[in-house]
Amino acid sequence: MRNISRRHFFFRTLGAGAGSLMFPVLTSGRSSSASKGITPLIVTSHANETGRKAMEAGWQVLIEGGNAVDAVEKAANIIELDPEDTTVGYGGLPNEKGVVQLDASFMDGRTYSAGAVACLENIKTPSSVAKLVMQRTDHVLLTGAGALEFAKAWGFREENLLTEKARKIWLRWKEELSPDDDWGPPEHLKDSDRKEAYWNDFPAPEHHYGTTNVLAIDSRGDIAGCTTTSGLSFKLNGRVGDSPIIGAGLYVDNETGAAGATGRGEDVIKSCASYYIVLRMKEGRTPQQACEDALKMIAGKYKKVNPLFYPAEKFVAINRTGETGCAAMKGDRMPEMSVRTAEGFSIYTGPVVFPGK
Numbered sequence: 001m002r003n004i005s006r007r008h009f010f011f012r013t014l015g016a017g018a019g020s021l022m023f024p025v026l027t028s029g030r031s032s033s034a035s036k037g038i039t040p041l042i043v044t045s046h047a048n049e050t051g052r053k054a055m056e057a058g059w060q061v062l063i064e065g066g067n068a069v070d071a072v073e074k075a076a077n078i079i080e081l082d083p084e085d086t087t088v089g090y091g092g093l094p095n096e097k098g099v100v101q102l103d104a105s106f107m108d109g110r111t112y113s114a115g116a117v118a119c120l121e122n123i124k125t126p127s128s129v130a131k132l133v134m135q136r137t138d139h140v141l142l143t144g145a146g147a148l149e150f151a152k153a154w155g156f157r158e159e160n161l162l163t164e165k166a167r168k169i170w171l172r173w174k175e176e177l178s179p180d181d182d183w184g185p186p187e188h189l190k191d192s193d194r195k196e197a198y199w200n201d202f203p204a205p206e207h208h209y210g211t212t213n214v215l216a217i218d219s220r221g222d223i224a225g226c227t228t229t230s231g232l233s234f235k236l237n238g239r240v241g242d243s244p245i246i247g248a249g250l251y252v253d254n255e256t257g258a259a260g261a262t263g264r265g266e267d268v269i270k271s272c273a274s275y276y277i278v279l280r281m282k283e284g285r286t287p288q289q290a291c292e293d294a295l296k297m298i299a300g301k302y303k304k305v306n307p308l309f310y311p312a313e314k315f316v317a318i319n320r321t322g323e324t325g326c327a328a329m330k331g332d333r334m335p336e337m338s339v340r341t342a343e344g345f346s347i348y349t350g351p352v353v354f355p356g357k
């Protein structure tokens with residue numbers, strides 16, 4: 001276990017899009033004034049400029065006395081509506097057929113209610129539809145055509161979610177997928193003409209992962225959370241990830257805290273990872289320790305099957321006293337999370353639990 005007793009701030013600039021903005025960066029468990037009372041806060045796994053904007057908007061809801069559910073929705077919508085973000089909502093990378101299918105879940109710790117949508121097409125803000133499933137139905141999960149019908153009944157407009165950027169990334173993936181299919185220029189052309197010459201002008205798939213989790217505590221101490229995603233890029237048509245599965249991509253418990261997941265959803269589903277993290281917090285682990293526990297638990301499951309397999313996951317968590325945690329399984333970059341409290345905006349950085357894997 002990493003020593004998380006160090007507490008210090010330092011400033012650094014964020015990457016693309018952050019411009020000259022300087023943010024405080026928090027590198028260990030957040031010092032909470034929560035022992036004295038309730039500490040409203042809102043966090044997101046998106047540690048970029050859109051994440052910062054989302055946190056400011058969500059925070060505004062909280063300081064105006066709004067509830068955690070509304071703050072989370074406000075923040076999630078900002079990330080979903082960013083056309084440049086290819087991992088969430090509008091502009092998300094499509095499935096193998098070039099169709100954007102979105103997954104989202106919502107949970108309200110105050111009422112122990114949950115709602116989710118899976119494989120939802122043509123609606124830019126699936127988190128808001130998930131919230132309505134939670135508040136206006138006696139069900140938890142709606143999928144595909146049924147989810148769309150429900151959204152339309154509530155007045156959501158159908159729109160094309162596939163941006164030019166996402167479409168070109170998908171087309172490039174399609175052409176480079178396999179030498180055996182018929183996508184791409186004629187076979188008699190040289191390999192260099194068939195692929196590189198054309199696609200040099202278009203972006204290569206940047207990643208296959210990406211999702212956002214938003215978790216908040218309001219001034220009454222109520223906790224809510226949302227996870228929203230376009231899922232694994234180029235996934236099979238109809239594939240549902242962890243994000244809309246309560247207990248996997250998201251879990252909220254008013255008495256303990258909340259957790260959310262991003263990364264390879266299949267493992268998050270099998271391990272019920274967000275529920276596991278909240279359970280660990282209930283047993284006394286800090287959010288930071290609980291996130292790391294979940295990653296070790298998942299890696300442990302593969303020890304006998306394939307000891308070299310470490311699925312790419314990132315977890316974020318908060319507890320009811322306002323402590324935060326974040327950790328990733330592997331990767332070159334330390335995992336980050338945006339945090340907004342009365343102390344201001346900060347980036348929280350957690351550890352990579354299995355570096356070099």
Ligand code: ASP
Nearest residue numbers: 209210211231241263265
């Ligand atoms: N967890 C998401 C899914 O499996 C994808 C991601 O976070 O990258 O659908």
